[in-house]
Amino acid sequence: MRKGLAGLLGALLPMAAAHAGFTPLGLPGSQVVALSRDGCFAAGSLVSGPAGGFRWSAAGGVELLREAVTVRGLSASGRYVSGSVFDEQARQVAGYWDADGRLHRLGGLADWAAIGQVSEAFGISDEPRVVGNARRRAEGPAAFVWSPAEGLRELPVPARGAATHAVGLGDGGRVYGWMQTPQGASGVLWQDGRTQILAGAAGEVLGADHRGQILLGLATRGGSAHSVYRWRAADGARVLVEDGLQAQPMLFAASDDGRIAVGGTGTGERREAVVWIEGRSLLTLAQVLAEHAIPLPANWKPSVLTAVSGDGRRLAGWGSFDGRLDSFVVDLDAGAALQDCASRP
Template structure:
């Protein structure tokens, strides 16, 4: 009996030099504040001033999350996003949203053992790592404290230096190893701290003085940024193990209360976004090693990126990991709160490189290059795709033509390739379609007469991709991410004979092996 299973995946690449000048996009969300971006800036998330949460993609625009009071962070692919959602009793608790669709129930994280709700809130998730570890703030009978949540162990309180003071975890590195936030001092001031392997330490400047909140970290926790540094304690700061805490400046509005904040940082640590000033007079700023702190408006003008007339840019609240996209909020031409996204440069669409590796787990083929191959024989499939896809459902399912000349299916001493047909061959990428992510090469003829190949992936959690853009999936994936994994060569009418492979890994990488066109200075 032939069983159609779904399999395993891809490696894709984008390459290329920097393209056209970047763009400024208004999200057209009145009373919104963008707070988080995915790795490549394809997904944005945030909250409304009066409560509520939303997710934005270019293909779908903004979509509200039912039942959420706010959204604070996301993993590399925007799935999940971390925030607050009402539980069955109407109490707000930390929650994760794993899909674009409200048909998928939120994952409610609850509270700490013995936790007590304050003003209708028991806990709130502020960020989530790529392994699903969530962090944030939860209320106990005595205080507000930082927590870490993991599926197998649930929610646990993170240690505090001052056990009488409040604490909060603001962010977690994408690899889940470093958590940053704050813990009150005995005097009631917030001091920056980090947790590594469950141990807490504080950030100190070169004079051994405490600094204010740690607000964000890069992918591996090697760069941390925050606020409350400098002699007056009013500058934003940047930390690495090599440099320690360094104040990175302030641009004042003329008020005694001026303060600078660093809210987001790229993975290489060379682009920081934030705000400087006081109240609604504060301005959006960026920092780079070469340019130091500067107004976002000046930074964009130097790159010929036009800001629409009437806009006042108040804050950069998120920086994509690849350093190509900024997100923030300000006042638009109607003088309403609104959110924006700035794409700093455009990389032309490039072909994607797809590679999958596995081993033979079944083989009764009687003819062709793979006949007689023993079990556990290594198998590799690789090919490139055309960057211009065919939209089946915009933003949800796109099919990309496979370059047959680059296709190789190799096992043992045998190899085969796909052949051209009127309809393909095609590689399909699904993003939340309707609820899941996937990769699909439906049954396609091989060069060996009477044989065909099928190769698919199915991920019901919808947490593999942040879009159907084939140039924006850069990761290595194993079979544990897929509900169903399969990969087969069929021979004869109805697939009478077959060879099946077990997927070991799929790598998705840029063809030029770097972030091509990446902002460097």
């Protein structure tokens, strides 16, 4: 990727030194939200500072996205970043940054004209195609898909009056997300012109693996969250974490084989990063670090894990360092995966 580009890359910061598998990004106010499939790139939002978002690479460090309002997604290769920016009328609209550093504003649905938030991009592929959510005049939010050939269009509504939310893109053009009706929330897939309501996935879809084959969600009962589920085409929905925990966990991303999923529990100062491992259920990040003999640097308190590479070797998240927000990556191979990324441009 090109560096030092006007409008996208405000600064190039050196990568923080690795701590035996735990690598702080050294970017105050940052909240990483996504990893590329190989784990060599990350992207996230900045709560404070000279920019609203960033893209990080193991080889090149941090690139600031100065016009970003939010950052929500990263393509599988790490070349494209999605989120939102302001348009010329100071409205928040969906946008993405390409591999050459150009910002592309996507606007909103044709029948919407208002102040405030018009649309926001969440998932992005390497074609690129973009999915996200936009406001409608008459009803709730609508899931959309954007492509260079067709522009921005609303995805089909699977049930009359439903509010729809697109979360991400998978292989083969599959779009995953969820819908909300008076009866509750359900997972939804859009692919090849068809819309599928996911049986058993009774709750919001929060994330997936990089292929979009394994969906993670928060099941609800009586309007309240009660368990974390995983959905796969082969075996449908399965509860991964039962209710009854003091702090409701949420899982946001999975490895491509589905054996590892990452997330967090609690809120505020009680947040704690967690890892779900097939056959072992839910572990805290502190337990995982100890098992891999990875020391946690002094004054660090990880709050949540938001991303994992396709092979499950690298995790990413954010927390507090000396009482301020910052982001980190965790290399479960004690440095091997970071070294593999060092030669990537």
